[in-house]
Amino acid sequence: MSQTAVAIAAPAVVKPKVGRDDWIMRLCMAGIGVFLAVAVLLPLYTMLSKSLENKDGDFIGLANYAEYFNTPALFLSGINSLYISVICTVIVLGTAFVYGYALTRTDMPFKWFFRLVAVVPLLTPSLLSGISLVYWFGRQGVARELLLGESIYGPIGIIIGSSYWVFPHALMIVITALSITDARLYEAATALRTSAVKTFFTVTLPGCKYGLISAGFVVFILVFTDFGVPKVIGGNFNMLATDIYKQVIGQQNFQMGAVVSVILLVPAVIAFSVDRIVQRKQVALLSARAVPYQPKPNRKLDMAMLAFCSFVALLILLMIGMAQYAALITFWPYNLELTLGNYDFDLANGGGWDSFFNSVRMSLYTALFGTIIIFFGAYLVEKGRGFVAGRSTFHAIAMLPLAVPGMVLGLSYIFFFNNPANPFNFIYGTMVILVVATVAHFYTVSHLTAVTALKQMDAEFESVSASLKTPFYRTFFVVTVPVCLPAILDVSMYLFLNAMTTVSAVVFIYSTETTLASVAVLNMDDQGELPFAAAMAMTIAYTCAAARILHMLLSRGITRSTQAWRTR
Amino acid sequence: MAAEATTEAGSTPYLVIQNLTKKFGAFTALADISLDVFEREFVCFLGPSGCGKTTLLRAIAGLDIQTTGSINQAGRDISALPPAERDFGIVFQSYALFPNLTVNKNVAYGLENRKLPAAQIKSRVEELLALVGLTDQGIKYPAQLSGGQQQRVALARALAISPGLLLLDEPLSALDAKVRGHLRREIKDLQERLRVTTIMVTHDQEEALTMADRIVVMDQGVIEQIGTPKEIYGAPATAFVADFIGTMNFVPGTVEEGGTVKVGNVKLKCNTGGNAAGADITFAIRPEDINAIDFETGENVVDVEVTFMEFLGSFCRVNLGGDALGGQDLRADFSINLMRRKSMEVGSVLPVYFPPEFIRVYARS
Numbered sequence: 001m002s003q004t005a006v007a008i009a010a011p012a013v014v015k016p017k018v019g020r021d022d023w024i025m026r027l028c029m030a031g032i033g034v035f036l037a038v039a040v041l042l043p044l045y046t047m048l049s050k051s052l053e054n055k056d057g058d059f060i061g062l063a064n065y066a067e068y069f070n071t072p073a074l075f076l077s078g079i080n081s082l083y084i085s086v087i088c089t090v091i092v093l094g095t096a097f098v099y100g101y102a103l104t105r106t107d108m109p110f111k112w113f114f115r116l117v118a119v120v121p122l123l124t125p126s127l128l129s130g131i132s133l134v135y136w137f138g139r140q141g142v143a144r145e146l147l148l149g150e151s152i153y154g155p156i157g158i159i160i161g162s163s164y165w166v167f168p169h170a171l172m173i174v175i176t177a178l179s180i181t182d183a184r185l186y187e188a189a190t191a192l193r194t195s196a197v198k199t200f201f202t203v204t205l206p207g208c209k210y211g212l213i214s215a216g217f218v219v220f221i222l223v224f225t226d227f228g229v230p231k232v233i234g235g236n237f238n239m240l241a242t243d244i245y246k247q248v249i250g251q252q253n254f255q256m257g258a259v260v261s262v263i264l265l266v267p268a269v270i271a272f273s274v275d276r277i278v279q280r281k282q283v284a285l286l287s288a289r290a291v292p293y294q295p296k297p298n299r300k301l302d303m304a305m306l307a308f309c310s311f312v313a314l315l316i317l318l319m320i321g322m323a324q325y326a327a328l329i330t331f332w333p334y335n336l337e338l339t340l341g342n343y344d345f346d347l348a349n350g351g352g353w354d355s356f357f358n359s360v361r362m363s364l365y366t367a368l369f370g371t372i373i374i375f376f377g378a379y380l381v382e383k384g385r386g387f388v389a390g391r392s393t394f395h396a397i398a399m400l401p402l403a404v405p406g407m408v409l410g411l412s413y414i415f416f417f418n419n420p421a422n423p424f425n426f427i428y429g430t431m432v433i434l435v436v437a438t439v440a441h442f443y444t445v446s447h448l449t450a451v452t453a454l455k456q457m458d459a460e461f462e463s464v465s466a467s468l469k470t471p472f473y474r475t476f477f478v479v480t481v482p483v484c485l486p487a488i489l490d491v492s493m494y495l496f497l498n499a500m501t502t503v504s505a506v507v508f509i510y511s512t513e514t515t516l517a518s519v520a521v522l523n524m525d526d527q528g529e530l531p532f533a534a535a536m537a538m539t540i541a542y543t544c545a546a547a548r549i550l551h552m553l554l555s556r557g558i559t560r561s562t563q564a565w566r567t568r
Numbered sequence: 569m570a571a572e573a574t575t576e577a578g579s580t581p582y583l584v585i586q587n588l589t590k591k592f593g594a595f596t597a598l599a600d601i602s603l604d605v606f607e608r609e610f611v612c613f614l615g616p617s618g619c620g621k622t623t624l625l626r627a628i629a630g631l632d633i634q635t636t637g638s639i640n641q642a643g644r645d646i647s648a649l650p651p652a653e654r655d656f657g658i659v660f661q662s663y664a665l666f667p668n669l670t671v672n673k674n675v676a677y678g679l680e681n682r683k684l685p686a687a688q689i690k691s692r693v694e695e696l697l698a699l700v701g702l703t704d705q706g707i708k709y710p711a712q713l714s715g716g717q718q719q720r721v722a723l724a725r726a727l728a729i730s731p732g733l734l735l736l737d738e739p740l741s742a743l744d745a746k747v748r749g750h751l752r753r754e755i756k757d758l759q760e761r762l763r764v765t766t767i768m769v770t771h772d773q774e775e776a777l778t779m780a781d782r783i784v785v786m787d788q789g790v791i792e793q794i795g796t797p798k799e800i801y802g803a804p805a806t807a808f809v810a811d812f813i814g815t816m817n818f819v820p821g822t823v824e825e826g827g828t829v830k831v832g833n834v835k836l837k838c839n840t841g842g843n844a845a846g847a848d849i850t851f852a853i854r855p856e857d858i859n860a861i862d863f864e865t866g867e868n869v870v871d872v873e874v875t876f877m878e879f880l881g882s883f884c885r886v887n888l889g890g891d892a893l894g895g896q897d898l899r900a901d902f903s904i905n906l907m908r909r910k911s912m913e914v915g916s917v918l919p920v921y922f923p924p925e926f927i928r929v930y931a932r933s
Contacts, residue, residue, distance in 0.1 A: 460660045479668060
């Protein structure tokens with residue numbers, strides 16, 4: 001039988017021609033992709049494989065992990081880390097929610113003051129809270145009786161110190177979540193004669209639930225992976241992050257350091273992934289027609305909130321105040337005369353003024369090159385045309401660093417860059433590796449800030465400029481960058497502050513030529529030079545505060561001069 | 569699909585779209601679209617949201633290139649070219665004006681790239697701003713202009729490079745009704761003066777009917793009908809077009825012998841649209857085409873009962889029912905004048921005439 005049906009050839013799929021702009025964009029993206037691979041992916045991979053090797057570099061499977069789980073002391077650190085992180089999460093989340101609620105939903109007076117105080121911990125290395133706690137509650141502390149015989153060196157100190165420095169991180173997320181609301185929901189609740197309590201549970205809480213969950217995860221990850229606070233105030237109470245330090249710096253046991261790193265990485269990655277999934281569920285509650293919420297005076301509530309916020313602010317100020325005081329004391333607790341002698345860092349063993357200037361240099365480089373790389377990368381992801389697979393892969397890699405604890409990143413840099421066979425080996429021990437590590441470490445948040453700013457721009461700018469035969473880079477420099485300048489400044493500020501205060505990412509990879517201020521604080525504390533440590537930590541704080549003020553003035557100036565178009 | 573209509577525009581096809589299909593994963597946004605646009609013609613893509621009209625426009629612009637099929641512009645195959653290598657100017661609903669550049673800079677944006685002398689750019693910008701009626705507004709920033717003014721700047725910017733094809737993506741949708749009506753006429757005048765081939769996407773039938781030389785009505789990724797506004801309104805090719813544009817009565821019926829259809833209990837003479845006797849059809853007539861004024865009794869005259877009246881100012885919308893129509897209601901528009909003369913009220917029975925030339929018959933599946 002003959003075939004009656006005639007097979008019709010499927011029409012040819014149109015293969016879009018890749019234009020000149022597209023080629024340039026793809027090349028740039030590949031360039032930044034290579035940077036991310038070298039700065040994040042390859043080192044992590046090297047570390048993973050190291051954890052499966054013995055000291056001679058032979059593959060031994062999971063033997064290191066077996067050893068880890070059979071060493072009660074090491075295993076206990078994991079339990080300790082979990083325990084401390086959960087407690088801190090509860091404390092910080094509760095405090096940040098009430099504090100944030102007071103700032104956004106009540107008519108409490110002096111809000112500006114409380115906003116200002118809340119960001120103070122961001123200006124200092126996490127180590128500072130540990131040092132301050134030693135002066136308050138240590139063996140010669142002024143208020144040690146308050147602990148009723150308990151030692152501050154251990155879980156108590158870690159919980160207080162960690163809660164102090166992660167508080168602003170949680171608060172910022174909570175404030176954002178609480179700010180996004182529609183006043184009409186509350187008007188509807190009032191019109192239906194819903195009680196204030198019921199309104200809180202049916203409108204307020206559900207509205208900010210995703211923000212709270214996110215803040216919870218952030219606190220958990222930060223405390224779980226933090227190294228500074230437990231190092232200074234942890235005493236014999238071991239946590240995972242300090243274990244890595246001890247294994248690597250103390251015992252030179254790199255393999256076990258790698259194992260602990262992987263174990264530290266796992267919960268952080270899980271918490272991070274869950275948070276991402278939860279965030280995806282958050283749909284825009286704020287439609288364009290939403291009416292902003294205006295809190296009404298409520299004397300009882302406002303006063304209660306004022307009392308609460310004052311208490312929290314007082315704790316923050318006592319913490320940093322003590323560090324400042326300690327930096328100015330001649331010889332605690334015997335000679336309380338004020339002196340500037342502790343600022344003569346060249347006399348200390350932990351690191352001189354050189355480390356401070358190294359830090360400033362490193363932070364400036366990080367802010368400059370980091371902002372350029374991150375903003376341009378975000379632009380390519382957000383505004384590129386076609387090449388969907390490449391763009392989404394890039395975005396996924398950019399999200400990864402947030403889940404990688406600084407200690408883990410730093411350690412994996414040793415494994416990766418210290419290998420003479422590595423073509424990038426020449427940056428080891430230089431300023432470059434510190435900048436690369438810091439940019440990589442703080443990549444994600446900066447990337448997201450940039451993406452958010454870019455998303456707010458009209459999606460058709462690129463289409464219009466293509467129709468006008470204008471190359472994309474002209475529109476990028478003439479339109480995109482000027483319009484996004486506030487966000488670009490924010491990113492560079494964020495990078496600068498973090499570069500000044502970070503310890504964990506750089507503690508393994510600085511060299512004698514490139515000592516840093518934050519590491520100097522750590523080393524001074526190690527050497528028992530607490531007054532120097534306090535003075536150095538405070539010097540970092542002054543620098544950060546000055547940078548923030550400069551940033552504020554700059555932002556304001558830019559808004560006034562170049563952003564004149566924003567006003568009608 | 570209607571045959572190619574003759575238009576006042578040129579008779580050479582400027583843009584030839586052949587068998588265009590666009591798929592997003594498993595979803596087919598455009599299915600086998602073929603269409604010619606003639607030189608100097610103003611064509612509107614009209615349809616409900618999600619019908620594929622914007623997808624088609626973006627394929628023509630090269631912003632979202634089609635999966636299969638070809639596009640030829642002025643004899644050049646542009647099917648796979650990126651937007652920068654095509655010849656068009658585009659105006660979006662959001663205007664997409666560069667907010668940090670003045671109106672002058674926005675309009676000059678495409679010109680500055682061509683290494684023209686500054687004086688020449690300046691005079692061209694002035695010329696364009698005069699063209700859209702915005703002389704002396706050049707030093708302002710977009711945010712300082714009203715929506716309508718911003719849209720004119722966007723238009724001037726798109727026209728600055730003298731494109732062969734002007735694409736307008738819902739350009740008036742973000743404006744309020746009064747400005748919209750005004751700008752509608754202005755854009756049409758401008759298009760006629762500049763004689764630029766123009767394609768506009770809209771979901772607003774009034775906009776399409778008043779501005780277009782030809783309308784392309786689309787639904788679910790296919791073209792339902794192509795024709796002049798009069799053809800589209802007067803002789804909608806499908807039930808969808810009839811329903812989407814203007815108001816239409818739809819009543820089920822069957823085709824009888826001798827070029828008639830049976831609706832309710834009456835037989836009406838009409839063009840059966842090629843449906844064979846016995847076929848189930850949908851009978852359709854516009855409310856304004858039901859005639860209650862003087863006519864001879866006879867063919868297509870039916871006694872109906874007024875069941876409902878709605879006063880709408882200069883005319884009334886009246887529901888006509890009764891046994892003859894089998895209990896089904898038809899809506900008719902009667903002028904107040906006529907209603908007074910016939911002393912029409914709810915419950916009155918009167919003869920109305922269904923002109924055969926205005927009756928449309930669509931196959932019912």
